[in-house]
Amino acid sequence: MTEVPQNPLRISVVVIEWKPRGWLKGAVESILDQDYPAQVVVAKNAREPAVDTWLVSKGVSVIFCTDTEIGPKYAAGLAAATGEVVCLLEDDDRFLPGKLKRLALEFTTHRDLSMVHHGHRRFNIETSEHTVGPHIPDFNCSSMALRRRDLEDVMPRLVAHARKHASGVPEIPDTQLYYTFMALGKTMVQLPEPLTEIRYDPGAPSPIGLSRGYLELAKEIDELGGTGDRKEALTCLLGLYFSALMRTRGVEDPTGAAWADFKLLSTHRFGPLVPNMREVLCGSLHPFSPTLSRAVYSRFRRGSIDWINLRGSSP
Numbered sequence: 001m002t003e004v005p006q007n008p009l010r011i012s013v014v015v016i017e018w019k020p021r022g023w024l025k026g027a028v029e030s031i032l033d034q035d036y037p038a039q040v041v042v043a044k045n046a047r048e049p050a051v052d053t054w055l056v057s058k059g060v061s062v063i064f065c066t067d068t069e070i071g072p073k074y075a076a077g078l079a080a081a082t083g084e085v086v087c088l089l090e091d092d093d094r095f096l097p098g099k100l101k102r103l104a105l106e107f108t109t110h111r112d113l114s115m116v117h118h119g120h121r122r123f124n125i126e127t128s129e130h131t132v133g134p135h136i137p138d139f140n141c142s143s144m145a146l147r148r149r150d151l152e153d154v155m156p157r158l159v160a161h162a163r164k165h166a167s168g169v170p171e172i173p174d175t176q177l178y179y180t181f182m183a184l185g186k187t188m189v190q191l192p193e194p195l196t197e198i199r200y201d202p203g204a205p206s207p208i209g210l211s212r213g214y215l216e217l218a219k220e221i222d223e224l225g226g227t228g229d230r231k232e233a234l235t236c237l238l239g240l241y242f243s244a245l246m247r248t249r250g251v252e253d254p255t256g257a258a259w260a261d262f263k264l265l266s267t268h269r270f271g272p273l274v275p276n277m278r279e280v281l282c283g284s285l286h287p288f289s290p291t292l293s294r295a296v297y298s299r300f301r302r303g304s305i306d307w308i309n310l311r312g313s314s315p
Contacts, residue, residue: 014043039061179217
């Protein structure tokens with residue numbers, strides 16, 4: 001059984017609401033119902049008098065933002081956070097019981113720890129079924145807890161990346177936080193147990209142009225310097241880029257794949273590519289023949305291809 005530290009670690013939870021969907025109250029309740037105290041800050045765009053009054057009555061700090069992007073919302077919430085550790089939560093997710101106490105133990109025991117990433121449980125809104133989601137390291141901001149001093153260092157990059165969203169680059173704050181922390185050599189821990197529940201909508205389309213988001217982020221990571229951790233993060237991101245590239249319909253500039261090919265050869269790290277090796281090998285042909293690269297991928301991909309910019313799978 002997890003024990004509460006003798007000197008409780010102060011934790012803040014920054015909750016963001018994308019738009020009113022009737023889920024924010026449930027997300028906040030999952031924090032208030034924890035067996036560990038936390039400061040709660042909500043960053044949102046829309047004013048909802050009934051919900052906002054309820055939040056204030058529960059001691060929640062409410063911040064109204066003009067930015068609609070995720071990164072600036074988290075930045076606004078972080079500015080009001082006072083905890084040594086900050087947890088992130090999106091309004092369509094919920095914390096599972098015991099999460100904050102578990103995190104407090106980790107951060108108290110390991111004083112040099114910068115990030116904890118943990119597993120999650122999925123709630124299927126169509127079937128009302130619960131399943132344990134895959135433990136993808138860079139997945140879902142609601143599955144991350146971060147030392148505030150380190151998060152403050154990284155947040156300007158998160159906001160700057162979000163500004164590119166208007167130009168067609170998908171906003172991927174979870175991936176950016178994870179691999180920026182890795183590239184900077186921060187101490188990170190993976191906990192496989194699910195501590196967050198996310199709403200999983202099988203019919204929701206994935207972000208269009210996700211490969212471009214990974215490529216832009218890889219370029220940002222490449223500019224951080226020449227540390228071994230940076231090379232590890234860069235290699236992982238390029239694997240994700242090629243995976244998204246092969247699953248994206250439409251024409252994409254082959255110069256991006258050419259840059260990725262060159263960077264992969266220069267990192268000399270191929271272990272992180274194993275989960276996406278098929279996509280990497282096929283995608284490496286993209287600079288020479290985009291048509292051939294996708295044809296080879298379609299031939300050797302088992303089952304239907306989950307094209308990431310369309311609802312459903314390929315015919």
